[in-house]
Amino acid sequence: MRIGTAALRSTITISLAGLAAALTGTAAAAQTEGGLPHPWGVGLQNMATELGRDAASFHTYLVWLIALISLFVAGLLVAIVIKFGERQNPTPSRTTHNTLLEVAWTVVPVLILVAIAIPSFRLLREQLVIPKHDLVVKATGFAWYWGYEYPADQGGGFKFDSNMIEAKDLKPGQPRLLAVDNEMVVPVGKVVRMQVTAADVLHSFAVPAFGFKLDAIPGRLNEMWFRADREGVYYGQCSELCGNGHPYMPITVRVVSEAAYTQWLQEAKTKFASTGAQPKLATAQ
Numbered sequence: 001m002r003i004g005t006a007a008l009r010s011t012i013t014i015s016l017a018g019l020a021a022a023l024t025g026t027a028a029a030a031q032t033e034g035g036l037p038h039p040w041g042v043g044l045q046n047m048a049t050e051l052g053r054d055a056a057s058f059h060t061y062l063v064w065l066i067a068l069i070s071l072f073v074a075g076l077l078v079a080i081v082i083k084f085g086e087r088q089n090p091t092p093s094r095t096t097h098n099t100l101l102e103v104a105w106t107v108v109p110v111l112i113l114v115a116i117a118i119p120s121f122r123l124l125r126e127q128l129v130i131p132k133h134d135l136v137v138k139a140t141g142f143a144w145y146w147g148y149e150y151p152a153d154q155g156g157g158f159k160f161d162s163n164m165i166e167a168k169d170l171k172p173g174q175p176r177l178l179a180v181d182n183e184m185v186v187p188v189g190k191v192v193r194m195q196v197t198a199a200d201v202l203h204s205f206a207v208p209a210f211g212f213k214l215d216a217i218p219g220r221l222n223e224m225w226f227r228a229d230r231e232g233v234y235y236g237q238c239s240e241l242c243g244n245g246h247p248y249m250p251i252t253v254r255v256v257s258e259a260a261y262t263q264w265l266q267e268a269k270t271k272f273a274s275t276g277a278q279p280k281l282a283t284a285q
């Protein structure tokens, strides 16, 4: 089902763009495999990071656990209605205590909570204990766009703003409400230490295919990390209701090879220096 849809989507993308000859198989796959929602999609996006896959499997585990508990409780209710209704059971028992039952209905929920807590804390630790990073990117939420900063000691030394592309200006292949003018670019297979803050109101930096979501809070620097394990374009959105521009501040992360990243860094240094775009970080205070 998933493979079928992916194949269909890549066929549509290629024929629409008319780029079948230009695109290699892998490039086409990377584009369509990439993180963005698709019509009639069910479930989470194809994860492009280990953290994302771990979060997704924890999600699946919880869904099964919840389903079993719900079925059990529903089953009990049905059994009680049938077995202990007035007609079947005209003289109700006056039993008020059953030690074994009381111990069981205390201990079993505790065990269930422990079974949730252990993988939950393991995942949280995995997300928040940042391994040795290869680069740092700082994202700042503004009303209503994102700003990115690549520190000088990481080969960067520039900042830029990333605004949504209006529907009328979209090029083929650019998704509506998700594509931006200046993309955040990171190398594939590298640990990216992501710092997230906000300049004005609460925002949230979220890229579903990375299993990444982190609150952007004015005056506070939150950190998390990701390591994208395949190239492609991954889309996200601000995930905190931040005002009337909330749906119009998307996130585009382009994951490229290390060589392409080095080249982008060089170009970006010139591009974002020449625009003279002053960072608006100062307005945070």
Ligand SMILES: [Cu+2]
Pocket: 141, 202, 203, 204, 238, 239, 240, 241, 242, 243, 246, 249
């Ligand atoms: Cu926002």
